[in-house]
Amino acid sequence: xxxxxxxxxxxxxxxxxxxxxxxxxxxxxxxxxxxxxxxxxxxxxxxxxxxxxxxxxxxxxxxxxxxxxxxxxxxxxxxxxxxxxxxxxxxxxxxxxxxxxxxxxxxxxxxxxxxxxxxxxxxxxxxxxxxxxxxxxxxxxxxxxxxxxxxxxxxxxxxxxxxxxxxxxxxxxxxxxxxxxxxxxxxxxxxxxxxxxxxxxxxxxxxxxxxxxxxxxxxxxxxxxxxxxxxxxxxxxxxxxxxxxxxxxxxxxxxx
Amino acid sequence: xxxxxxxxxxxxxxxxxxxxxxxxxxxxxxxxxxxxxxxxxxxxxxxxxxxxxxxxxxxxxxxxxxxxxxxxxxxxxxxxxxxxxxxxxxxxxxxxxxxxxxxxxxxxxxxxxxxxxxxxxxxxxxxxxxxxxxxxxxxxxxxxxxxxxxxxxxxxxxxxxxxxxxxxxxxxxxxxxxxxxxxxxxxxxxxxxxxxxxxxxxxxxxxxxxxxxxxxxxxxxxxxxxxxxxxxxxxxxxxxxxxxxxxxxxxxxxxxxxxxxxxxxxxxxxxxxxxxxxxxxxxxxxxxxxxxxxxxxxxxxxxxxxxxxxxxxxxxxxxxxxxxxxxxxxxxxxxxxxxxxxxxxxxxxxxxxxxxxxxxxxxxxxxxxxxxxxxxxxxxxxxxxxxxx
Numbered sequence: 293x294x295x296x297x298x299x300x301x302x303x304x305x306x307x308x309x310x311x312x313x314x315x316x317x318x319x320x321x322x323x324x325x326x327x328x329x330x331x332x333x334x335x336x337x338x339x340x341x342x343x344x345x346x347x348x349x350x351x352x353x354x355x356x357x358x359x360x361x362x363x364x365x366x367x368x369x370x371x372x373x374x375x376x377x378x379x380x381x382x383x384x385x386x387x388x389x390x391x392x393x394x395x396x397x398x399x400x401x402x403x404x405x406x407x408x409x410x411x412x413x414x415x416x417x418x419x420x421x422x423x424x425x426x427x428x429x430x431x432x433x434x435x436x437x438x439x440x441x442x443x444x445x446x447x448x449x450x451x452x453x454x455x456x457x458x459x460x461x462x463x464x465x466x467x468x469x470x471x472x473x474x475x476x477x478x479x480x481x482x483x484x485x486x487x488x489x490x491x492x493x494x495x496x497x498x499x500x501x502x503x504x505x506x507x508x509x510x511x512x513x514x515x516x517x518x519x520x521x522x523x524x525x526x527x528x529x530x531x532x533x534x535x536x537x538x539x540x541x542x543x544x545x546x547x548x
Numbered sequence: 549x550x551x552x553x554x555x556x557x558x559x560x561x562x563x564x565x566x567x568x569x570x571x572x573x574x575x576x577x578x579x580x581x582x583x584x585x586x587x588x589x590x591x592x593x594x595x596x597x598x599x600x601x602x603x604x605x606x607x608x609x610x611x612x613x614x615x616x617x618x619x620x621x622x623x624x625x626x627x628x629x630x631x632x633x634x635x636x637x638x639x640x641x642x643x644x645x646x647x648x649x650x651x652x653x654x655x656x657x658x659x660x661x662x663x664x665x666x667x668x669x670x671x672x673x674x675x676x677x678x679x680x681x682x683x684x685x686x687x688x689x690x691x692x693x694x695x696x697x698x699x700x701x702x703x704x705x706x707x708x709x710x711x712x713x714x715x716x717x718x719x720x721x722x723x724x725x726x727x728x729x730x731x732x733x734x735x736x737x738x739x740x741x742x743x744x745x746x747x748x749x750x751x752x753x754x755x756x757x758x759x760x761x762x763x764x765x766x767x768x769x770x771x772x773x774x775x776x777x778x779x780x781x782x783x784x785x786x787x788x789x790x791x792x793x794x795x796x797x798x799x800x801x802x803x804x805x806x807x808x809x810x811x812x813x814x815x816x817x818x819x820x821x822x823x824x825x826x827x828x829x830x831x832x833x834x835x836x837x838x839x840x841x842x843x844x845x846x847x848x849x850x851x852x853x854x855x856x857x858x859x860x861x862x863x864x865x866x867x868x869x870x871x872x873x874x875x876x877x878x879x880x881x882x883x884x885x886x887x888x889x890x891x892x893x894x895x896x897x898x899x900x901x902x903x904x905x906x907x908x909x910x911x912x913x914x915x916x917x918x919x920x921x922x923x924x925x926x927x928x929x930x931x932x933x934x935x936x937x
Contacts, residue, residue: 373560373561373563373564374560374561375560375561378559378560380557392556392557392888392890392891393557394557394559394560396560397560419559428732428733428734430641431641431642432641432642432643432644432731432732433639433642434634434638434639434642434644434645434647435630435633435634435637435638435639435645436637436639452630452633453626453627453630454625454626454627454628454630454631454633454634455625455626455627455630456621456624456625456626456644457566457567457626458642458644458728460561460566461566461567461732461734461735461883462732462734463734463887464733464734464887465559465887466558466559466560466561466562466886466887466888467561468561469561469564470564470566470626474626475626475627476626476627532733532734533733548887548888548889548890
């Protein structure tokens with residue numbers, strides 16, 4: 293090719309300026325759109341809320357609709373073993389053995405693979421990110437890409453996460469996973485895009501028996517506060533000092 | 549296939565092991581760096597004349613491994629291009645956020661230390677060579693050619709001060725790697741305040757052993773006699789640090805078993821089924837007890853230099869392998885137990901993949917190539933060869 297140095301420089305400059313301007317424009321569009329979608333803008337004031345979640349294990353029937361709804365709502369891949377919420381089944385056999393399982397995170401429900409006469413006690417336990425008040429995942433993130441919002445939700449900044457997976461190691465509940473598409477950590481957001489619009493998280497809405505409840509801890513009349521006032525509740529692994537905001541009714545000692 | 553690798557109940561998200569063999573390599577390499585540096589400071593700081601022959605060589609070894617220490621991490625990150633954010637926007641409650649700073653600081657200390665201890669040679673090489681070599685060495689000398697007695701004395705004083713800073717930073721560099729694991733309360737196999745100390749002791753052990761091996765190998769390659777006093781002295785330090793290392797490692801296991809907290813069942817399962825061979829076999833028996841006895845014998849034997857040398861080399865090889873097994877048992881072992889404390893899973897290394905065995909081997913070979921290049925530019929052989937004559 294026959295290009296003079298002058299032409300080459302001119303062309304090069306155009307490419308560089310074009311690329312820079314292009315990225316800047318795209319970036320501004322992306323930031324604007326994600327800001328309006330995720331951050332509390334408009335009427336929603338994140339200072340006015342503090343979210344909490346209650347799981348009534350006595351009601352759960354293990355249908356797995358919650359886990360299904362979650363994957364649909366949040367584009368969590370169905371063909372990968374990654375879950376923002378799942379249901380565990382605990383079965384104490386007559387010989388004393390405890391069997392725990394959660395096949396495919398309960399998305400397809402459960403199969404009765406042990407005859408009923410061999411089972412002494414059985415129950416289901418829905419699991420989800422505890423959105424801890426003292427979240428170890430936030431503590432260990434080396435760049436601050438995961439954070440707690442003012443309304444008490446632990447989120448991941450996908451544009452900032454470096455993908456070191458330290459938070460996945462740091463979560464005692466196995467609530468985090470690696471998003472193979474975004475190449476970042478990922479987790480339950482309590483459907484932040486829904487709750488900031490006054491809707492319920494998808495899993496809560498999908499539950500046919502009301503085993504999952506969601507509400508505002510700052511509102512004394514919320515369903516969450518009513519339950520916390522009346523019921524005897526517990527949280528998962530309280531000894532770790534993580535201060536979960538997912539409260540359990542009827543938590544068995546086998547559940548970790 | 550998957551089903552056979554899993555026993556009991558693991559949380560659904562745990563099916564995939566997050567930290568692969570590359571993350572085993574990272575503490576292994578930084579450990580070798582810290583250990584080699586501390587071996588060199590036995591002379592530079594503590595004035596142990598016996599190890600003078602390898603003191604500068606140890607610094608070059610530390611540098612060669614330090615230069616690749618970051619590679620396994622970068623290869624592992626989901627977004628390597630964002631890795632630099634650790635330095636720009638460190639989140640200070642994270643043990644990991646200190647990495648960039650500690651690493652850079654330590655790199656500067658090692659480079660300065662090397663420069664000061666090689667400055668006289670660099671200046672002489674600059675004055676006695678022609679062409680590109682003259683340019684290279686002049687640049688390395690920073691175009692300052694003062695090698696008067698006073699200047700060299702000042703160098704030495706400064707080098708000693710630097711090495712004094714270097715010891716805590718080497719200890720910090722590696723102790724902090726231990727804290728990355730030790731500070732994770734979610735994982736009962738990692739969460740212990742002993743972890744930084746265990747990492748540090750095993751680092752020193754692996755660094756000295758590597759230095760012994762490299763020393764013997766380079767003397768054999770250069771067909772030069774080995775300074776047995778130096779070797780004996782290194783072996784002696786290796787032995788002492790092995791004792792400290794094994795005391796801490798056993799203390800951890802014994803107190804875990806003695807206290808028998810909630811997690812003891814899964815820890816016992818890990819030790820008896822998942823990592824029994826790599827823990828009891830490789831890490832403790834092969835990597836500590838056998839070298840301990842061999843080094844003890846080599847220490848009390850009179851004469852028979854060749855036999856002693858063989859015993860010391862065998863011990864060093866075993867130690868280097870044993871410490872790798874220790875890193876493996878921590879990093880992989882910790883991930884093979886479920887945080888539900890009710891199940892285990894198995895890590896199956898892949899050979900060809902970004903986080904596979906092949907990149908791990910490549911990353912482990914590079915430091916030796918770097919060391920070859922660095923020792924070509926800054927030959928440390930003079931100290932190693934004149935002493936033995």
